[in-house]
Amino acid sequence: MSRRGPKHFAKLAFALADDEEPTDADVTGFHERILAAAPGDDLLALWRRKLTAWDFEQSPAWSATAARTPERRAEVYGKLALDEDLRKAFDTAVPVHTEPGPVTISREFQPWYTREHAANRSFYWASYERLLRSKGWPDAAVSGLDEAAHAVVERLADPTSDTPYGARGLVVGYVQSGKTANFTGVTAKAIDAGYRLVIVLGGTLNLLRGQTQRRLDMELIGQENILGAADPSDPDALVGIDYQDDEDWPAKFVSFGARPSDLGAFDIERLTSRDRDYMSLERGISALEFEKPDRTRPLHDPANLHAARARIMVVKKNKSVLEKLVKDLKKIGPILGEIPALIIDDESDQASVNTTDPKKWEDGKVTRTAINGQISALLKLLPRAQYVGYTATPFANVFIDPGDEEDLFPRDFLISLPRPTDYMGVQDFHDLDTVDDGEGEAERKHVRGIYDYTGDPLMEAESTGDRLQEAMDAFVLTGALKLYREDHGVPSGPFRHHTMLVHESVRMAEHAALAQRIRTLWENSAHTGPEGHARLADLFGKDFHTYADGSLPTPATYEDLRRYVFEARRRINRGGSPVIVVNGESERDYAQPDLDFDRTPNVWKILVGGTKLSRGFTVEGLTITYYRRTTQQADTLMQMGRWFGFRPGYRDLVRLYIGREEQLGKGRNAKTVDLYEAFEAICRDEELFRTELARYAPLVDGRPQVTPAQIPPLVAQHLPWVKPSARNKMFNAELVEVRSPGKPIEPAAYPQDAVLTSRNTERWESVLAALSGTSATCVLRPDETSPLPRSFQAATTVIPHAQLLSVLSSLEWEDGNVLAPHLTYLSQLDGRLAKVDDWLVIAPQRTLRNRIEATVLGQGPFSLFRRSRQSGKQSFGRISGLEHRLFAQQLIGLPDVASTGDAFPALGATRGVVLLYPVVEAAQDDEVKAVATTGTAATDRVIMAFTVIPPKAAIDTKKQLVRFRTKDSTRPDAVIVNAD
Known part of the structure; x- marks a missing residue:
């Protein structure tokens, strides 16, 4: 069943049992055991594991249904031949996990790594899977990792193939979302399958490289491979062996019970260690010489491959280190062409990408940056090497020149990992569907500004001072809350470290000054005195108590928390200072015990730094972030999001203090940006x-x-x-x-040029005339977003398809026609691709409290909507309101016989929906004031923004x-x- 999918359970069970034939008591006993099983029952846990694995499996040979669907589960039940009572019991105990899995964009490939293949050789993967379960990973998380890792390995080349091929791929995760777990799983499956040389490029600092090395040693390589032939009971034999000073050794390091080679598997030899990066091989090239039982056959022949040890090294992206590795490999000679190798590039958009200017290349020869050149040299030396990059910011990798065969463009596959369960990410700090002025729920809970204000919150000049003291108070307060929760039954593991990050600049001199300011504020904070307790009590009452997670223990009053404040402050001040400065020109500057979250039992500190804290480095226990650094690079800005990640037991305590009005650039080119x-x-x-x-x-x-x-x-x-x-x-x-059948088409970028804006507005005149004077009540049906019906007012009309197409085709754009690929589609809805007769146009009205009305081209009046352009761009964040989109989507989704009342009969298969918004830029307050006074909107200041939703049936049979x-x-085949 594990290898070939679900089978008739009763027949298989009795075939494997000692009884000669099944009895009614056997069947009844199994039913009763499952139906009466408690949540922790071992048998139920086994079934939960198998059902989840079958639910998640992508395109298995035994099924034609989609993964993670009720249809897949029903098929599984059918193949198992379970009765209705058992099906209901399993549905209750093991609900179908319907959240999306990884998204794969791939070239066609030759299947070789089947589920049966994976099951036949799974020593290291099975060990890693057991470890994850022992750490409390739920079945869905383990199956999701299995699915994603399998998707990567099956797109690598078959390591036993006679023809060498080096696949190139990219895995896109989220910032601090567990990408290391994925590439650990990929490595486990790959070496099980036959890859025998694994090179992990683990960041640009020893600090980052060491983190990755330890993680692989602990979760994959294991005790027996680390010890080698050393006797673990002999202290003299352990001298010089890694992790003897690590508090997690050996208890938390995976153990196989014996050397893998003694268990019928193969050993792993480490060519790097926790504290030592790759060095010129002390034992010469023999360390990279692979044993071959049959010397008449190449290493990649199964007769040799599966008996050979695997070599793993974790190296940092450093020119001299990579040069040593390339130099050693060159000494090995022809056997390099026989070695199935895997190169994992963590943070692959950093240092790895060739950023030289092609205009400066001489004689057409590619000039490479140092790291890119060394990685390219590695790939040339190892024709069977597979390259897999990992990043949360993929655009630099996606835009690599795919015509450069020696570069790292992910020509074979790109896999986008799903957002993990319990991950704090974008949606927890930004209300992406909120378009009206004011804070959304996520912002209210977790985001705070940098400044206190006396007037307009947009005016920094009126600020009465920054809120660094408040942020420090929040750090002490959340430390006390963690201690309180630990005393009231919350597991203390996540509270081992408690940190605050202050990131204002990349300049080291400014870090020193900022650290000194923090020390001065700390010394004068008087947290355990009357004044300090008063500040903390006020902050607790207006913030942390208000937004506390009701499922976690939180004191009713500050007085219940007071006694924990002293211990929190003591821990933070341990060593005489609450601050660690994280910067420097050399590796020695980062060799601080309090930066080693693995070896140091409790790091409770405020970290001040710049670039080194904004990429790859995991700040454990991060709870309070005070962030003001600006940048013009999108990927750099995203990587600075150290506040993203997993916060078990304290996600409600996380706060982001972020600059709302910060200066970007200097002199004439300076501008003020809202960093949030x-x-x-x-x-x-x-x-x-x-x-x-x-x-x-x-x-x-x-x-x-x-x-x-x-x-x-x-x-x-x-x-x-x-x-x-x-x-x-x-x-x-x-x-x-x-x-886009049934999906919104919503351009985000509109012209800033007044002449273009005016001409575009004029092209909507016939539609505005049809809308003028109409009114309807749009009622949303209850759904998962709200259990109650909601409504809004709108002007409405119906226009022919040809009229809408004429308007959209006549619009002008500044940087190319952003609508062009969509217009190609819409133009074919005249019957060539599908038939759309007309469009329901809805121009929503704002609520009376927020409504500003004006005539446009003499038509109306219409509600004007204020929207802000994204920083430094032509595009707006979101045009359409969430309720308006939901209503339009509900109309599109109605069956032909349904109706929402006289105003909105069923659309049918040939009518689409258009949402139309007269938009005034939020920054144009003078225009808003003029409109409020005159009731007329100038055509060059009003942007007619729109969302078009075609009918679901507007697609051909190929879909x-x-x-x-x-x-x-x-x-045609050239990239x-x-x-x-």
Whole structure:
């Protein structure tokens, strides 16, 4: 059942039992055991594990149903031949996990790594899986990791193949979301399958490399491989062996019970250790010489491969280190062509990408950056090497020149990992669906400004001072709350470390000054005196008590917390200072005990730093962040989000103090930006990118809709501010058509030029005339967003398809027609692709409290909507209101016979919906005031923004959602062509 899917359970059970034939008592006993099982029952746990695994399995040979669906579960029950009572019991105990899995964009590949293949050779994966379960990972999380890791390995080349091939792939996760767990799983499965040399590129600092080495040693390589032949009971034999001073050794390090080679598997030899990066091999090249039982056959032949030890090294992205590795490999000679190798590149968009300017290349020869050149050299030396990059910010990798065969473009696959359960990410700090002025729930709970204000909160000049003292008070207060919860039954593991991050600048001199300011504030805080207790009590009452998670123990009053404040302050001040400065020019500057979260029992500190804290480095126990650093690079800004991650037992205590009005640049080029809004903008872009990948991932007629080489046009279409790194070339794949049946088409970028804006507004005149004077009540049905019906007023009309297409086709855009691929689709809804007769146009009205009305082109009046453009861009964050979109989607989803009343009969299969918004930029307060006075909106100041939702039936039978063409028709298979 494990290898080939579910089978008739009763027949299989009795075939394996001692009884000669089943009895009614046997069947009844099994039923009663399952139906009466408590949540912790071992038998039920086993069934939960298997059912979840079958639910998650992607495209298994035994099933034609989609993973993670009720249909898949019903098929499993059918194959198991379970009766209705058992099905209901299992449905209650093991609900179907319907949340999305990983999204894969891939070239076609030759299947070799089947589930049966994986089950036949699974020594290290099975050990890793057991470890995860022992750490409390739920079945869904383990199965999800299994699924994602399997998706990577099956797209690598078969390590036993006679023909060498080096696959290139990219795995996209979320910032601090557990990417290391994924590549540990990939490594386990890959070495089980036959990969015998694994090189992990683990960051640019020893600090980061050491974190990765320890994680792999603890969870994959294990005690027996670390000890080698050393006797663990002989203290003299353990001298010089890693982790003897580590409090987690050996209890938390995986153990196999004996050397893997003694158990019929193979050993792993480490070529790096916790404290030692790759060095020129002390034992010469013999350390990389692979034993071959049959010397007449190559290493990759199964007769040799599965008996050979695996070699694993974790090296930092450092030119001299990688040069040593390349130099040693060159000494080995021809056998390099026989070694199945896997290169894992953590934070693959940092240092690995070639960023040299193609205009400066001489004689057309590619000039490479130092790290990129060494990685390319590794791949050339190892023709069987597979390269898999891991990052949370993929655009630099996606825009690598795919025509450079020696570079790292993910030509074979791109896998986007799902957001993990219990992960604190974008949605916890930004209300992405909130468009009206004011805070949303996420912002109210977790986000605080940097300044106290006496007047307009947008005016820094009126601030009475920053809130660094308040942030420090919050750090002490949350430390006390953690101690309180620990005393009241919450497991203390997540509270081992408690940290605050202060990130204002990349300049070391400013770090020193800031650290001194924090020390001075700390000395004068008087947290355990009357004044300090008064501040903390006030902060507790207005903030942390208000937003406490009701499922976690929280004191009713500050007095119940007071006694924990002293201990929290004592821990933070341990060593004489609450502050650690994290910066420096050399590795020695980072060799501080309090930065080693693995070896130091309790790190309760305020970390002050810059770049080194904004990429890769995990700040354990991070609860309070005080953040003011600005940057013009989207990926850099996203990587600064150290406040993202897992916060078990204290996610309600997490606070982000972030600059709302900060200066970017100097002199004439200086401008003021809202750092929180800028962060939200790039988060929206990242989420949109993931959404686009998910739309185009399903196969059509068994073939991919999109290949990795076609991803850059998708990104450029929706993220015009991201530029390809290869400036002298452009991608050959051009996006022609995007089909969106039942999905919103909502341009985000609108012209800033007043003349274009005025002309575009005038082109909507006939529609505005049809809307003028109408009114309807739009009622939303109760759904998961609200148990009660809601409503809003709107002007409405119905216009022919040809009229809408004429308006949309006539609109003008500043940086190319962002609507072009959608217009190609809409233009075919005249019967060529599908038939759409007309469109219901809805112009929502704001509530009376917030309503500003004006006539536009003499028509109306209409409600004006204030929207803000994203920082430094033409695009707005979100145009349509959440309730308006939900109502439109409900109309689109109604069956033909349904109705929402006289105003909104069933749309049918040939009517779509348009939401229309007269928008005034939020920054144009003078225009808003003028409108309020005159009741008339100038056409050059009003942007007619829109959302178009075609009917669900507006698609052809192939259901293909995207179409490309090659720019050079004589070279249809070329990924790129010269721009000229």
